[in-house]
Amino acid sequence: MSDIFSDKEGGLEAPTRSPVKWKEESFLNKEEFLEESERIYDVCHTCRRCVSLCESFPTLFDLIDESETFELDSVDNKNFQKVVDECYMCDLCYQTKCPYVPPHPWAIDFPHLMLRGKAISYQEKNKTFLKRARDKILTSTDQLGKIAKLPLVDITYKGISSSPKAKKILSSITGIHSDAPWPKFEEAVEEYIPDKITDIKKADITSGKVAVFAGCYCRNNETTLANDLLKVLEHNGVEAKMMTGDRCCGMPKLDLGDLDSVEHAMKHNSPLLLKEIENDYDIISLVPSCVLMFKQELPLLFEENKDLQRIKDHIFDPFEYLSIRESNGLMNKEFITPLGNITYQAACHQRVQNIGPKTKELLELIPNTEVKTIERCSGHDGTYAVKKETHHNSVKIAKPVVKKVDDSEPDYLTSDCPLAAKQIEHVSKKKLITAHPISLIKKAYGVK
Ligand code: SF4
Ligand code: SF4
Ligand code: SF4
Structure with missing residues (x-):
């Protein structure tokens, strides 16, 4: 057990998070990393709260339980990489489970330990x-x-x-598993140009003007989604437009441990975002991972970058944004199409933004519509579901969610994360109708 003295079981204060000092030499020092892994793994071994979240924790606990002493001291630290390779940086262990995160003196930050392990592995080129x-x-x-x-x-x-x-x-x-669906690529569709809003209304921290950060998914894989968002915003009296020139936020590179590429993407995107913010536009992205990247990951990786702190305050999840407008009496509630039974998978990267169940609350405003929430990971998590070595585990993680979805016999399956919905659809044996929640809101408005 950790030798840092603590007089209480779990932290009672609001969690804080330390920046990731990835440019310091010690970050990539293997010995120091293994030492820190031992400290954290030992706390996890006695706690085991996170066993059902992903495959990283069962991998760690199996290593300990199958060792000679049933303790960490007899686990060969060469095997620690197996724990790292099963982590897909969902952040759930930190944000929803761990009582020992800072300011608790044990200061457990499991995802950032994983990130460090990924960065070392990337640097060492230890894969084939x-x-x-x-x-x-x-x-x-x-x-x-x-x-x-x-x-x-x-x-x-x-x-x-x-x-x-x-x-x-x-x-x-x-290296892609033969049962995994390969990503589909769609041709770009003509961008919808919303009407100019003459009476722009500010509400709380929202300016009433939005520039949409498409992210690579909406640009390449589901190209009609961004238009749905533009139409919903227009229907709510928000001036809306697409950003131009932006690139992928760098989340997949973060998951790989390629932090130089994350920095490269950040340096490209941040001046573009800042320019929009200076012109009084708020930023919205449809994919929770893109929002999380700018709200949390990048500010922690580049602590000294003041521009990122500014972007963090002006980027929103679409339902967080609409919910703020709703609280200020500015949401259009004239829904004309009931949607029946919706099963809603709460995406991990939205849950860890700590904004509350905004999507569910707004979908429930639609008359004759019931929303059943499933708060479990779908196991897609970007590349994890398609890689040969992790596809099997990704399906295993998805199965409890799929069972709940199938049992609920929904009219619609929805998730803020389009990849999560695709994963559930892929694993399910049933014919499911999936749609992004913003597309469902558009449908309920009767907007074409
Ligand atoms: S960040 Fe997510 S995937 Fe990684 S160890 Fe924590 S719960 Fe598991
Ligand atoms: S990350 Fe925290 S909650 Fe999860 S097993 Fe480790 S110590 Fe327990
Ligand atoms: S989070 Fe995912 S969808 Fe968004 S820009 Fe990054 S890679 Fe693309």
Whole structure:
């Protein structure tokens, strides 16, 4: 057990978080990392609250339980990397479970320990060449989208990705599990241009003007989603437009431990975001991970960057934004289409923003609509669901959620995270109708 004295079982004060000092030499020092891993793993061993959250914790506890002494001291620290490889940085252990996070003297920050392990592994290039190439391609989302949509490449890609036989043959080269659905790429659609709003109303911390950060997912994989958001905002008297020139926020690179690429993406996006904010626009992104990146991860990685602190205060989840407008009497509640039974999976990266169940609350404003919430991870988490070595575990994580969804026989399955909804749809044996919650709100308004 940790030798840092603590006179109470868990922290009672509001959690705080220390910045990630990734540019300091000690961050990538393997010995110091292993020492810190031992300290944290020992606390986790006696606590075990997080056992059902993901595969990192069961991997750690199995290593301990199968060791000679049933204690951490007889676990070979070479195996610690197995724990790191199962973490997909959802942050749930820190934000929803751990009583020992700072300011508790034990200062447990499990996700940031994992991040450090990922950064060391990335630096040491300790995966095979093919796996490193796969990881690089999968996490270069915008470049991948551009290439996959090139003439001829698009037809070839579609052909292979829809052929189980071809996927199986290629699996040993691509490192993508043959049962995992390959990402679908959609052509860009014509951008919806909302009407100009003449009477822009500020409410609380919202300016009533929004620039949408599409993120690579809405740009490449589900290209009609951003238009749905523009229409919902317009219907609520908010002046809305798409941002231009922005790139992927860097979340997949963070998950890989490639922090230089995260910095590169941050340096590209932050001046663009800042320019919008200076023109009195708030920023909204439809994917919870993009919002989390700017609200939490980047400010912790680049503590000294004042621009990021400013962006953090002006970026919103769409339902957080609409909810603030609703509290100020500015939400349009003229819904004309009831939606029946909605099963709603609360996405991890939205839950850890600590904004409360805003999506559920707003969907419940629609008459004759019932919302059943499932607060469990779907196990997609970007690349985790498609990689050969982790696909099996991702399906295992999804199964309890899928069972609840299937049992609820919903008219619609929804999640703020489009990838989570896709994962549930993929694992379920039933024919589910999935839609993003913002598309459901648009539908309930009767907006085309
Ligand atoms: S951040 Fe998420 S995936 Fe990583 S260890 Fe914590 S709960 Fe598991
Ligand atoms: S992260 Fe915290 S809550 Fe989770 S097992 Fe470790 S000590 Fe317990
Ligand atoms: S978090 Fe957003 S921008 Fe980043 S990879 Fe995911 S969808 Fe793309």
